[in-house]
Amino acid sequence: xxxxxxxxxxxxACSGEELSGGTVTRLAALRVLEExxxxxxxxxxxxxxxxxxxxDRAFARFYPTIAIDGCEKRCAARATELxxxxxxxxxxxxxxVKAKGLAEPKxxxxxxxxxRQVVEATADLVAHTVDVLLESHWSRSEGAFSDPLQAQxxxxxxxxxxxxxxxxxxVQLVEIDGTMVSLVAxxxxxxxxxxxxxxxxxxLGAELLDMVCIYNPIPEGSEPSYIETLLRExxxxxxxxxxxx
Amino acid sequence: xxxxxxVVIVPCSGIGKTYGTVSREAAYNLTQDLRPEGTKLVALSxxxxxxxxxxxxxxxxxxxxxxxxxxACASKMVAQSGGRIAREVAVLDVYRQHRALKPEGISExxxxxQELAQVLAEELAEFVDDIESQDGEGDHA
Numbered sequence: 504x505x506x507x508x509x510x511x512x513x514x515x516a517c518s519g520e521e522l523s524g525g526t527v528t529r530l531a532a533l534r535v536l537e538e539x540x541x542x543x544x545x546x547x548x549x550x551x552x553x554x555x556x557x558x559d560r561a562f563a564r565f566y567p568t569i570a571i572d573g574c575e576k577r578c579a580a581r582a583t584e585l586x587x588x589x590x591x592x593x594x595x596x597x598x599x600v601k602a603k604g605l606a607e608p609k610x611x612x613x614x615x616x617x618x619r620q621v622v623e624a625t626a627d628l629v630a631h632t633v634d635v636l637l638e639s640h641w642s643r644s645e646g647a648f649s650d651p652l653q654a655q656x657x658x659x660x661x662x663x664x665x666x667x668x669x670x671x672x673x674v675q676l677v678e679i680d681g682t683m684v685s686l687v688a689x690x691x692x693x694x695x696x697x698x699x700x701x702x703x704x705x706x707l708g709a710e711l712l713d714m715v716c717i718y719n720p721i722p723e724g725s726e727p728s729y730i731e732t733l734l735r736e737x738x739x740x741x742x743x744x745x746x747x748x
Numbered sequence: 749x750x751x752x753x754x755v756v757i758v759p760c761s762g763i764g765k766t767y768g769t770v771s772r773e774a775a776y777n778l779t780q781d782l783r784p785e786g787t788k789l790v791a792l793s794x795x796x797x798x799x800x801x802x803x804x805x806x807x808x809x810x811x812x813x814x815x816x817x818x819x820a821c822a823s824k825m826v827a828q829s830g831g832r833i834a835r836e837v838a839v840l841d842v843y844r845q846h847r848a849l850k851p852e853g854i855s856e857x858x859x860x861x862q863e864l865a866q867v868l869a870e871e872l873a874e875f876v877d878d879i880e881s882q883d884g885e886g887d888h889a
Contacts, residue, residue, distance in 0.1 A: 518761045519791040520772060529763060533855040548762050550796050550821035553828065578793035585797075612776040 511545045512633045513566030515590070517579040518549070523608040523618055524573025524596040530614070531596075531625035532571055539630040543637060549579055552586035557674045561687045563588030565718065567636045569629055572596065589647070591639075592632050599624050679732045680725070688718040693740045703741070708734045754788045755834065755876045756805050759814040760822040761792060766851045767816035767839040770865045773857055774814055774839075777869035783876050795825045806831030810879055812872055814839065835875055842868045 516532035519525025536544050545566060551559040562568065563583050570580035570590040580593040600607060600621055608618030675689040692714050701707055708730035715721070721729055759775035762768025779789040788809070794802035807830045813822040814837045823836045843849065843864060851861030 516763060517791075517793040518763060518772075519793050520759060520761055520775060520789050521791045525791065525793070529761070530855055532763060537855065546763055548760070548764060548768070548821060550760070550792050550825050551819065553796055554819060554821040554824040576794070576797070576799070578791075578797045578799075582793070582796045612773065612780065 510637065511543055511566055512540075512591075512636050513562055513568035514544050514546045514571065514629065515549055515563070515568055515579045515583050516546070516571045517573050517577075519573045519578065520611065522573050523610055523614060526573075526611055526614055527596045527608055527618060527621050527625055528571040528573045528579070530622045531629060534622065534626040535629045535633065539626060540633045543633055549582055552582060557676075557685050558687075560587050561674060563590060565687060567591035567639070569594060569632050569636070571625065571629060591636055594625065594628055594632070596621060596625055599628060675736070677732050677736050680728045686715060686719050689715065689736070690740075692718075693737055696737065697741060697744060703734050703738050707737070711737060754786055754809060755783075755879055756790050756809045756811040756831070757787050757814070757872075758790050758792055758795070758806070758811055758822045758826055760816050760820075762816040762821070763854070765816055766854055766857070766861060767843070769816075769854050769857050770839045770843075770851050770861055770868070771814040771816045771822070773862060773865035774868040774872070777866055778872050778876075782869055782873040786876050786880055792822055792825055795829045798829070803829045803831075810834035812875065813837065814868070814872075816840075834879060835872070837868065837872065839864075839868065842871070 514532050514535060516528040517525055518529040532546060536546055547559060547562050552562070564587065568583060568588070568590045570577070570583050570593045572579045572593065572595045574597055575595065577593065577595060580590050583590050599605070603624055605621055605624060606617035608621045609615045610618055614622065673690040674685050674687050676683055676685050677689070678684070692711065696707070696711065701710075711733040712721070712726060712730050715729065715733060757775050757779050759771035760768055761772040775789055779787045788805060790802050790805050795806065806826050811826045811831045811833050812835045813820075813826055813833055815822045816839050818838070820836070820838070823833060826833055843851065846864060846867055849860045849864035849867065851864050852858045853861060857865065
């Protein structure tokens, strides 16, 4: 069966503009994304959960996500849970400052020396959390962990527990038994099956369903309808791809 | 605009593109350096969460949004929060008018990016002045 891209960890920073802690979250997230774990992490702008599309809202279900917040309002963690999925881990800068006995960061546009130290401490914790999450088994269909390592992730110190803007998870709207259903990652799945030279047929229907149900909950008893729809949509996809080429 | 009302500035602060950083930098230049008395910075993350004070700020004052990409998160969120957008700025449009100032870097803007942010902030400072003067005329009418 074709493989989808390797699992990555999502990072959502609050980037709050009016607090030093917000700038810390932004710089710490970027340090992890650009330098510490560039191959293992991916990010999305927080407001895209509301301003973006279905693919953007699927982010925290598709990727085990670390929310990084500057203050106790926890905008990133709460908004992620509200509009996308429960973050796998949440990190609050003010907690790190307290736990490590660091000086309060100062500055908005430019952080002071204490602020830069807090950025480093936050980035280190995020990177460590990324490593822990990558060892855990994340169920994309449920948007949750399916093994005991979740407890390990949730027990790490102050943890309570390359994409970017607009590059959300591809989704496709399909009609199944008269109802429009949005299937996460379906365009990606079709692309991989096409690249593998798979032709539509009865056996392929089951394979497609196996792949689709990794990322989407399938109501019990509706498997035959899903298979019928997936094969129809895959035929259409191949037809369009042929026309495009 | 009367009394203590100030123009609300909402940058997108997009984390994935250099233009998002320009939006953030321009907002700081405007609210901290150029027009600290006439403007108020409102964090987009607070609007996303529906924070009461942030929503009240954009509902009660004219808002200027600064977006780093075509998805226009700042503009959309201000509108969804019941705000009145007095002006929407797309950083890319400003760059098109100042092509010598090509921004690079996300965590740290290059010099050209900082200049672009300053140009944008200065344009918006004039806009803030226009709003204030219009409001002053209204007050005296």
